[in-house]
Amino acid sequence: MGDMDMILAALGQVLSFTNIAVILGGLLLGIIVGCIPGLSVTLGIILLLPLTYSFSSPDTAIISLLAVYVGGMYGGSISAILLNSPGTNSAIATTFDGYPLAQQGKVKKVLDASLFASVFGGIFSALILLFFSSLITKLVGGFASTEYFALAILGISLLAGVSGDNLAKGVISGLLGIFIACIGADAVTGVRRFTFDTETLKFGIDMVPAMIAFIALTQVILKLRDYYVSGGKIDDITKIDNKGLTLVEAKSIVPACLRSSTIASIIGAMPGVGGGVAQFMCYNEVKRTSKTPEKFGKGALEGVAAAEASNNAVVGSAMIPLLTLGIPGDGVTALLLGAFILHGIQPGPTMFTKQGVVAYSIILGTLIANIALIAVGLVCTRAVAKIVQVKYTYLAPIIILFCFAGAFAATGNTKELIITAVLLVVSYIFVILDFSVIPLMLGMILADIMEMNFVTSMMSYDNDMLIFFKRPITAGILVLTVILLVSLIRLNKRINKLNEVQMEEMSHRDLEDVG
Numbered sequence: 001m002g003d004m005d006m007i008l009a010a011l012g013q014v015l016s017f018t019n020i021a022v023i024l025g026g027l028l029l030g031i032i033v034g035c036i037p038g039l040s041v042t043l044g045i046i047l048l049l050p051l052t053y054s055f056s057s058p059d060t061a062i063i064s065l066l067a068v069y070v071g072g073m074y075g076g077s078i079s080a081i082l083l084n085s086p087g088t089n090s091a092i093a094t095t096f097d098g099y100p101l102a103q104q105g106k107v108k109k110v111l112d113a114s115l116f117a118s119v120f121g122g123i124f125s126a127l128i129l130l131f132f133s134s135l136i137t138k139l140v141g142g143f144a145s146t147e148y149f150a151l152a153i154l155g156i157s158l159l160a161g162v163s164g165d166n167l168a169k170g171v172i173s174g175l176l177g178i179f180i181a182c183i184g185a186d187a188v189t190g191v192r193r194f195t196f197d198t199e200t201l202k203f204g205i206d207m208v209p210a211m212i213a214f215i216a217l218t219q220v221i222l223k224l225r226d227y228y229v230s231g232g233k234i235d236d237i238t239k240i241d242n243k244g245l246t247l248v249e250a251k252s253i254v255p256a257c258l259r260s261s262t263i264a265s266i267i268g269a270m271p272g273v274g275g276g277v278a279q280f281m282c283y284n285e286v287k288r289t290s291k292t293p294e295k296f297g298k299g300a301l302e303g304v305a306a307a308e309a310s311n312n313a314v315v316g317s318a319m320i321p322l323l324t325l326g327i328p329g330d331g332v333t334a335l336l337l338g339a340f341i342l343h344g345i346q347p348g349p350t351m352f353t354k355q356g357v358v359a360y361s362i363i364l365g366t367l368i369a370n371i372a373l374i375a376v377g378l379v380c381t382r383a384v385a386k387i388v389q390v391k392y393t394y395l396a397p398i399i400i401l402f403c404f405a406g407a408f409a410a411t412g413n414t415k416e417l418i419i420t421a422v423l424l425v426v427s428y429i430f431v432i433l434d435f436s437v438i439p440l441m442l443g444m445i446l447a448d449i450m451e452m453n454f455v456t457s458m459m460s461y462d463n464d465m466l467i468f469f470k471r472p473i474t475a476g477i478l479v480l481t482v483i484l485l486v487s488l489i490r491l492n493k494r495i496n497k498l499n500e501v502q503m504e505e506m507s508h509r510d511l512e513d514v515g
Contacts, residue, residue, distance in 0.1 A: 003352075003356075006352075006356040006357050006359075006360050007360050007364070009357045009360075010059075010357050010358075010359075010360035010361040010363075010364050011360075011364055013057070013059060013357070013361050014059075014063070014361050014364045014365050014368055015368075018055075018056075018060060019059075019060055019063055019361075019365065020368075020372075022055070022060055022063060022064040022067065023063060023064070023067045023365065023368060023369050023372055024067075024372060024376060025064070025067070026048065026063075026064045026065070026066070026067025026068045026070075026071060026369070027067045027068075027070060027071035027369060027372060027373055027376045028071065028376060028380060029044050029047075029048060029067075029068050029071065030044050030067060030068035030069065030070060030071025030072035030073075030074075030075055031071040031072070031074060031075035031078070031376065031377070031380060031381070032044075032075065033047075033068075033072055033075065034071060034072035034073065034074065034075020034076045034078070034091075035075040035076065035078035035079050036079065041068065041069055041072030041073065041076075041332055042211075042215050042216070042332055042335055043215065043216045043219055043220075043399070044068040044071075044072050045065050045068050045069065045332065045335050045336070045339070046208075046211050046212055046215060046216040046335070046403070046406065047216065047399070047402050047403070047406065048064060048065060048068055049065065049208060049211070049339055049342075049406065050208065050405065050406035050407075051406075052064060052065065052339070052343070058343035058344055058345050058358060059357075059358045059361035059362055059365070061339070061343050062336070062339060062340065062343065062345065062362050062365070063361065063362060063365030063366075063369070065336060065339055066315075066319075066336070066362065066365060066366050066369060067365070067369040067372075069315055069332055069336075070122055070312065070315055070366070070369045070370055070373060071369075071373065071376070073091075073118065073122075073311040073312050073314075073315055074114070074115065074118040074308070074311070074312065074373060074377060076091030076094070076311070077091050077094045077098065077111075077114040077118070077304075077307075077308055077311075078111070078114075078381065079091075080094040080095045080098050080099065081094065081095075081098035081099060081101070081102050081107070081110050081111060081114065081304075082099075082102060082107065091279075091307070091308075091311065093279040093280060093282075093283040093303075093306070093307035093310075094114065094279075094304060094307040094308060094311075096283065096296070096297050096303055096307070096505075097110075097296060097297065097298070097299055097300045097301070097302075097303030097304050097307075098110050098114065098303075098304050098307075100297070100298055100299035101299040101301070101304070103299075104299055106243070106299075108243055108244045109243060109244055109245050109249070109301075110301070110304055111381055112244045112245035113245050113249070113250075113253060113301050113304050113305055113308075114304055114308045115373070115374070115377040115378070115381070116245060116250055116253070116257075116305070117253065117256075117257050117260075117304065117305040117306075117307075117308035117309040117312075118308045118309070118311065118312045118373065118377075119312070119370055119371070119373050119374050119377075120254075120257040120258075120261060120309055120312075121257060121260065121261040121264060121308065121309035121310060121311065121312040121313035121314075122312035122313065122315055122316065122366075122369075122370030122373065123367065123370045123371065124257075124258075124261040124262075124265065124309075124313055124316075125261065125264070125265045125268065125312070125313040125314070125315060125316030125317045126315075126316040126363070126366045126367035126370055127316075127367065128265050128316060128317060128320075129316040129317065129319055129320055129323075129363050129366065129367075130360075130363050130364070130367060132320065133319075133320060133323050133324055133352070133359070133363060143348075143349050143473070144457075144460075144471075145453045145456035145457045145460060146453075146457045146461075146467055146468055146471050146474040147471070147473050147474050147477060148326075148348070148449065148453040149450060149453035149454050149457055149468070149474075150468065150473075150474045150477035150478050150481070151325055151326060151327055151348075151477060152327075152446050152449045152450035152453060153450065153477075153478065153481055154325075154327060154477055154480065154481045154484065155326075155327035155328070155442070155446045155449075155450075156174065156442070156443070156446055156450065157481045157484055157485045166434070167489065169433075169434065169435045169436070170436060170439045171439070172435065173430070173435050173436055173437065173438075173439040173440040173443070174439035174440060174442060174443040175443065176440055176443065177439065177440035177441060177442060177443025177444040177445075177447065178443040178444070178446075178447040179194070180205055180210070180440070180443075180444055181204075181205075181443065181444045181445075181447035181448055182194060182447065182451075183195065183201055183204050183205055184201060184202065184203050184204025184205070185202065185203065185204070199415075200415045200418060200419065205419055205423075206416060206419075207338045207341070207342060207444065207445070208338075208342070208406065208407060208416075209407040209416045209419050209420040209423065210419075210423060210441070210444060211335060211338060211441065212403045212404075212406055212407050212420055213407075213419075213420045213421075213422075213423035213424040213426075213427055214423060214424075214426075214427045214430075214437040214440060214441060215335075215437060215441070216399070216403050217400065217403050217420070217424045217427070218424065218427040218428060218431060218437065220396055220399050220400055220403070221424070221428060222431060223396070224393075224396050227393070245301075249301060252301070252302075253301050253302055253304075253305035256286045256290075256302040256305040256306050256309070257305050257306075257309040259282070259285060259286055259289065259306075260282035260283075260285075260286055260305065260306040260307075260309040260310045260313065261309045261310070261313040263278065263281060263282050263285060263310065264278040264279075264281075264282055264309065264310035264311075264313035264314050264317065265313050265314075265316070265317040266317070267281060267314070267317075268313060268314035268315075268316070268317030268318045268320075269317040269318070269320045269321060278310045278311075278313070278314050279307050279310045279311060281310075282306045282307070282309070282310035283296075283303060283306045283307050283310070285306075286302055286303070286305075286306035287302075287303065287306070290302055297505060312370065315366065315370075316366055316367075316370075318332070318333045319333060319336075319362075319363070319366065321333075322336065322337060322340075322347050323347050323351060323352075323359060323362070323363070324347075324348070324349065324351075325347075325348060325349070326346070326347045326348030326349075326351075326449070327446070328442065328445070334438065334441055334442050334445055335441070337445050338441075338445050341445075345358060403420075404417060404420065407419075407420040
């Protein structure tokens with residue numbers, strides 16, 4: 001079956017009633033969790049993941065999760081604009097101009113601009129994903145176990161990209177994730193490892209309870225802690241007017257959207273970088289090339305467009321390394337990689353030959369989700385914005401209930417509840433010690449891939465450790481790993497400096513507002 005035949009077959013599947021319904025539902029869930037400060041896209045994906053087991057096809061399951069991803073990236077702008085508190089990390093730059101515009105009484109206008117830019121960036125990167133994924137896959141179609149092992153090492157090197165400003169803590173977190181993945185029966189020999197003679201750990205630690213404990217429940221606990229520390233204080237929501245974005249204004253921000261989408265698509269396709277980096281780079285580049293840079297930080301629609309186009313442009317481009325190489329492009333796609341594996345989908349160079357229709361269904365689902373975001377955003381934004389007024393003491397019990405139900409649903413065994421509770425304690429200790437759990441999750445996900453391909457390589461080449469340097473492509477990937485590692489470390493330093501400058505500007509602006 002050729003690429004066009006697979007695309008047509010995939011299009012027929014995506015346009016089914018079930019898939020359209022899960023796209024709309026996923027978008028709405030994503031917008032809701034994205035707009036509530038303290039929640040995140042990852043939480044929405046984890047809450048939905050257990051429910052995807054009931055879907056009849058794996059592509060439907062992944063499409064629903066991607067719809068949450070798309071909706072969540074836009075949803076983060078709602079609280080950024082209305083409360084000056086970004087719902088997601090990728091919406092930080094949106095506060096620079098979004099909140100000042102809201103203070104000027106232009107709430108509906110800036111929300112429309114945010115939606116327009118989000119859809120623009122999302123469709124732009126989805127088209128890049130559609131047209132270039134298969135080409136990249138064909139270039140790496142001859143990979144053997146040695147190349148896959150090298151790619152896993154490349155993925156592990158991404159710890160430098162997701163470790164924040166402390167590489168040492170990121171490496172420790174990643175190594176702990178690899179250790180956790182080693183718990184249970186060895187996949188090759190069947191020998192039990194680190195089970196301490198307990199039946200609970202006999203089959204290892206399932207990915208779903210780990211994701212729920214380390215990310216979802218931890219966020220809930222931290223949010224509850226902050227809620228009680230602040231005395232239950234929640235900022236009042238800004239009233240939404242009825243004067244939206246005009247056609248002239250929409251045309252004026254197209255260049256900013258195009259420039260930002262292009263930059264973010266390139267950055268998003270670089271494993272380990274992600275939307276947090278893209279938003280600042282795009283914002284600063286659009287500001288640099290703007291005819292009115294002095295308006296940035298005071299209420300420029302171009303600034304909002306730059307930030308929001310970059311957020312959603314990262315969604316499609318971050319899927320490129322995941323689908324073609326089997327390595328995640330950012331923290332969210334690291335969770336999606338786990339979801340792929342749980343549903344029997346093996347991303348990588350062979351995906352477009354062995355599961356081509358599924359691959360194109362996922363890509364087209366991403367494209368349609370971004371198109372559908374227009375309708376869902378226009379209809380639901382005003383209503384969803386009211387959710388930020390709900391007391392977190394009402395939201396938290398519901399989220400916790402869903403989390404533990406999801407952990408139990410992973411295997412149907414009550415031991416998963418015990419494991420989830422224990423991992424939650426470990427995760428909270430990580431937070432207290434200022435360790436990121438994203439490197440840990442990355443280590444857990446890639447450990448099995450790395451181990452299996454290493455063992456296969458040793459069995460195939462008579463335990464010749466030098467085989468990884470004798471095969472040109474494998475050696476090239478390892479060299480690329482070193483180059484990427486060095487560049488990510490340098491990029492992290494630059495981004496940290498940029499963040500400090502942006503935060504100082506925000507502090508000065510807040511002081512001026514108070515004055």
